[in-house]
Amino acid sequence: MIALPQLLFLFAFAAPQAQTTQPASMSRRVVLEQSLSKFDAATASKAKDSAAAQRLYHDALEGFESLVNSGVHNGRLHFNIANTCMALDKLGPAIAHYRIAQQLLPADPAIEHNLQTARRLVQVSFKRPASSTIVETLFFWHFSTSQAARLRVAMIGYSIFWLLMLAMIRRSRRTPLLTWTTAIVALVASAAGSSVAIQHLSQRSSPEGVVIASEAVLRKGNGDYYDPQLVQPLPEGVEFHVRGERNDVQNARWYQIELPDGREGWLHADQVMLLDRRPV
Amino acid sequence: MAVRGLSRLTVVAFGLLLALTPNAPAQSIAVKVSSKNATPGELLKAAVSVTNLSQANAPAPPQSPDFDIKQLGVSQQVSTQFINGQQSTQQTYIYTFDVTPLHAGILILGPFTVKNGNEELASDPVRIRVSENKSSNQSSPLLIVEVEADPPRPYVGQKVTLQLNVWIRQYNKDGITLSAQDFWNLQDKQFVSLGIFQNDNVSSREARRADAQGVEDDYFVYTWEATVYPTKPGPYDLGNIKFGVQYPLTFSGRDIFGRLSINRVKRVAEAAKNPDLEVLPIPDADRPADFNGAVGRYVMKARAKPTEVQAGDPITLTLDISGSGDLERLSAPRLLAVPDLVHNFDISGETPAGEMIGQRKSFALTIRPLREDVREIPRLPFSYFDTDSKKFGTSWTSPIPIKVRPAERLALSSTPAPSQATGAKSAVVETTEGLLANFTDADELLANQSFEIGPSTWTLLAACPMVFAAVWFTEKRKIRLGSNSALTRRNRAYSVAKALLQNGGEHQGPTTQRAREAIVGYIADRCNVPAGGLTRQDAVALVSRRGLSTDVISSLDGFLEMLEKTQYGGGTYDGDVEPQARKLLDALEAHRIQ
Numbered sequence: 001m002i003a004l005p006q007l008l009f010l011f012a013f014a015a016p017q018a019q020t021t022q023p024a025s026m027s028r029r030v031v032l033e034q035s036l037s038k039f040d041a042a043t044a045s046k047a048k049d050s051a052a053a054q055r056l057y058h059d060a061l062e063g064f065e066s067l068v069n070s071g072v073h074n075g076r077l078h079f080n081i082a083n084t085c086m087a088l089d090k091l092g093p094a095i096a097h098y099r100i101a102q103q104l105l106p107a108d109p110a111i112e113h114n115l116q117t118a119r120r121l122v123q124v125s126f127k128r129p130a131s132s133t134i135v136e137t138l139f140f141w142h143f144s145t146s147q148a149a150r151l152r153v154a155m156i157g158y159s160i161f162w163l164l165m166l167a168m169i170r171r172s173r174r175t176p177l178l179t180w181t182t183a184i185v186a187l188v189a190s191a192a193g194s195s196v197a198i199q200h201l202s203q204r205s206s207p208e209g210v211v212i213a214s215e216a217v218l219r220k221g222n223g224d225y226y227d228p229q230l231v232q233p234l235p236e237g238v239e240f241h242v243r244g245e246r247n248d249v250q251n252a253r254w255y256q257i258e259l260p261d262g263r264e265g266w267l268h269a270d271q272v273m274l275l276d277r278r279p280v
Numbered sequence: 281m282a283v284r285g286l287s288r289l290t291v292v293a294f295g296l297l298l299a300l301t302p303n304a305p306a307q308s309i310a311v312k313v314s315s316k317n318a319t320p321g322e323l324l325k326a327a328v329s330v331t332n333l334s335q336a337n338a339p340a341p342p343q344s345p346d347f348d349i350k351q352l353g354v355s356q357q358v359s360t361q362f363i364n365g366q367q368s369t370q371q372t373y374i375y376t377f378d379v380t381p382l383h384a385g386i387l388i389l390g391p392f393t394v395k396n397g398n399e400e401l402a403s404d405p406v407r408i409r410v411s412e413n414k415s416s417n418q419s420s421p422l423l424i425v426e427v428e429a430d431p432p433r434p435y436v437g438q439k440v441t442l443q444l445n446v447w448i449r450q451y452n453k454d455g456i457t458l459s460a461q462d463f464w465n466l467q468d469k470q471f472v473s474l475g476i477f478q479n480d481n482v483s484s485r486e487a488r489r490a491d492a493q494g495v496e497d498d499y500f501v502y503t504w505e506a507t508v509y510p511t512k513p514g515p516y517d518l519g520n521i522k523f524g525v526q527y528p529l530t531f532s533g534r535d536i537f538g539r540l541s542i543n544r545v546k547r548v549a550e551a552a553k554n555p556d557l558e559v560l561p562i563p564d565a566d567r568p569a570d571f572n573g574a575v576g577r578y579v580m581k582a583r584a585k586p587t588e589v590q591a592g593d594p595i596t597l598t599l600d601i602s603g604s605g606d607l608e609r610l611s612a613p614r615l616l617a618v619p620d621l622v623h624n625f626d627i628s629g630e631t632p633a634g635e636m637i638g639q640r641k642s643f644a645l646t647i648r649p650l651r652e653d654v655r656e657i658p659r660l661p662f663s664y665f666d667t668d669s670k671k672f673g674t675s676w677t678s679p680i681p682i683k684v685r686p687a688e689r690l691a692l693s694s695t696p697a698p699s700q701a702t703g704a705k706s707a708v709v710e711t712t713e714g715l716l717a718n719f720t721d722a723d724e725l726l727a728n729q730s731f732e733i734g735p736s737t738w739t740l741l742a743a744c745p746m747v748f749a750a751v752w753f754t755e756k757r758k759i760r761l762g763s764n765s766a767l768t769r770r771n772r773a774y775s776v777a778k779a780l781l782q783n784g785g786e787h788q789g790p791t792t793q794r795a796r797e798a799i800v801g802y803i804a805d806r807c808n809v810p811a812g813g814l815t816r817q818d819a820v821a822l823v824s825r826r827g828l829s830t831d832v833i834s835s836l837d838g839f840l841e842m843l844e845k846t847q848y849g850g851g852t853y854d855g856d857v858e859p860q861a862r863k864l865l866d867a868l869e870a871h872r873i874q
Contacts, residue, residue, distance in 0.1 A: 029722050036720055073730035076719035083718055104729045110716040117715055125592075136686070148729060155740060162744040169748075169755050 576605020
């Protein structure tokens with residue numbers, strides 16, 4: 001029993017770490033450095049819109065994306081991809097990658113800054129419902145920390161909780177301090193764990209996406225033969241939640257989406273990019 | 281007292297002149313002057329009669345340095361005569377001129393000329409004696425025109441009050457007194473030019489004034505006021521301001537209504553003596569960055585609506601300015617020179633015109649908070665140049681707390697143009713536009729941050745409660761055992777009996793006795809009965825009641841009987857006692873009697 005607390009602590013700290021793999025093979029490192037160099041060379045070029053600069057940007061984007069396709073799921077890498085998309089005037093993919101980067105590193109100010117800069121370029125704006133603001137204020141820790149960090153907190157709290165429960169068993173008399181500490185730790189652990197679970201389930205049940213086509217007509221149904229839902233098409237960069245998906249008569253995939261202001265409609269799958277699927 | 285104007289005098293004079301005019305030739309030009317004796321500046325009337333011209337040409341006045349001649353108007357007369365049955369018609373145009381002798385002496389007026397086809401007709405010259413008015417012993421000027429400025433040395437933008445004073449010497453002679461209104465009616469419009477004092481706000485008063493010799497005289501003072509705000513430093517030009525009056529010299533008597541008729545007047549005109557108005561520049565030293573040219577003393581207050589917005593949404597910021605300066609011309613505060621405001625808000629680029637509301641001027645402009653962490657509209661300065669203290673002053677508004685919620689989208693650029701913020705000399709303003717650079721650390725970039733709940737997490741989730749349950753069970757059991765003596769005896773019965781058989785423990789007796797005590801003690805412990813007085817029959821009965829097989833019971837009974845015989849009867853035991861006892865214990869233990 002003496003070694004049990006140490007064991008549990010080690011286990012708790014090791015558990016989230018175990019999710020982060022460190023392949024860092026030499027080939028990935030080389031691809032990364034080449035992509036960074038090409039990006040810098042293109043950015044340093046005075047004529048950023050020149051064909052040569054655009055080619056360098058494309059090469060850099062290809063290199064970054066190959067790293068993602070090889071299994072590297074990293075917020076900073078998605079940030080670099082988004083920056084490259086911005087340089088290539090791909091506003092929609094840029095916002096999508098900034099969002100993915102933010103999901104992985106929610107508190108990173110650079111990601112937040114560039115995401116806001118990209119959002120300003122979107123041609124339309126939506127007014128958010130007041131309730132979402134209240135929820136974000138109350139559960140700021142849910143929205144400002146990554147899932148991995150919250151899972152780590154949950155697991156540490158979970159371990160400490162059981163240790164304290166053991167301590168309570170071994171003590172003949174329960175002190176209020178021990179009882180309250182156990183309760184608080186249990187609350188923290190359950191809150192963090194619930195937050196992780198809710199987000200995980202939410203992302204699976206209602207993934208988010210971004211319009212990547214320059215103009216996407218939001219329709220009343222899953223097909224081009226349905227009437228437009230809005231007077232004007234949605235511009236590139238508009239964010240939404242996916243509420244459902246269905247094929248049209250030609251077996252093309254359509255997503256039923258909900259805009260930030262609550263309006264719904266259908267978009268062709270080729271015109272959007274979902275955040276959870278990370279197509280690159 | 282009412283004075284009949286010169287128009288009546290003119291009509292009378294014309295009538296007289298015409299009556300005295302002899303029968304004109306077919307075409308003629310003649311001049312009649314209202315008086316051939318005059319004083320310098322006296323206004324004379326000249327009637328130029330042009331008769332029977334084939335063309336209606338106006339006569340040209342003579343070019344003379346001795347006279348100031350100005351044409352007034354023209355009238356027409358037509359007369360028809362019948363002489364000896366013949367009708368003749370004469371058409372005469374009478375042109376009237378103001379003739380003012382400019383100095384004393386015998387002056388010759390004329391000739392007036394007029395063209396009639398190719399022919400030029402000329403009038404006869406008129407000889408006029410011009411002499412100083414010796415009847416008047418007054419040396420005071422008849423008319424004084426002067427402008428006063430307050431302050432005489434204003435700053436650019438400072439309010440300057442100008443006052444035009446026209447002094448006309450009162451007429452009080454031969455029992456005739458003219459009022460201020462009489463003189464007002466006698467002003468000579470031809471010489472009146474009021475410039476910036478062109479308004480109806482004129483007042484009059486009586487005052488005494490001394491001339492150069494110190495002799496005082498009574499005057500009527502007519503006063504106009506005007507306000508100017510100099511826009512550039514240097515001498516201020518008020519323009520050509522002058523005033524003229526036809527000052528009466530003699531009166532012809534009274535009409536049937538008792539009103540005085542002026543006979544002779546003197547034309548007096550004066551240009552204003554302008555003050556030496558020197559406009560000073562606003563000093564450059566200690567000039568605040570937000571100074572926008574306001575001169576005077578001001579107080580600025582700020583209002584904002586709404587105070588709860590999303591980032592990027594507009595807030596109407598109203599700035600109310602009141603004070604002693606020229607509010608009408610006041611420019612909007614230079615908010616782009618306020619770093620705290622520029623850093624946190626997008627400020628509308630349009631300069632608000634401002635609106636006068638009572639005694640204050642309000643500027644309304646739109647600002648947009650750039651981020652949700654903006655908590656207040658900072659205090660805003662409005663700097664002005666106080667001409668009293670000759671120093672710059674600043675009025676500060678109070679900070680306005682606001683609540684900014686995060687925005688889902690920002691449709692507008694929130695970046696102030698860098699050039700707009702250059703007014704602040706030392707302000708460092710952060711731009712919010714543009715992208716931050718890539719991450720470059722390879723280790724950070726290649727670390728996999730994907731979220732997955734792996735086997736170790738599941739293991740930990742399962743292991744913790746399992747470990748807890750095991751410990752809990754152990755502890756509970758320990759506690760249970762510690763508090764139940766019967767259970768403790770029962771659980772320890774076998775081990776105690778075996779120990780007694782094996783090494784005797786504290787028992788020092790013979791083997792048969794130890795074996796008996798081990799067997800009986802085991803049964804007593806298992807059945808939780810006192811071991812001290814337990815006989816063979818008691819032990820067998822206890823075992824029998826617990827349902828053991830008859831073989832075991834008979835073995836027990838036989839073994840105990842044999843031990844008793846050996847121990848108390850002096851008999852001997854054929855076999856080895858200890859293995860037999862252990863075998864019997866094992867048989868009893870196998871049945872777990874309780």
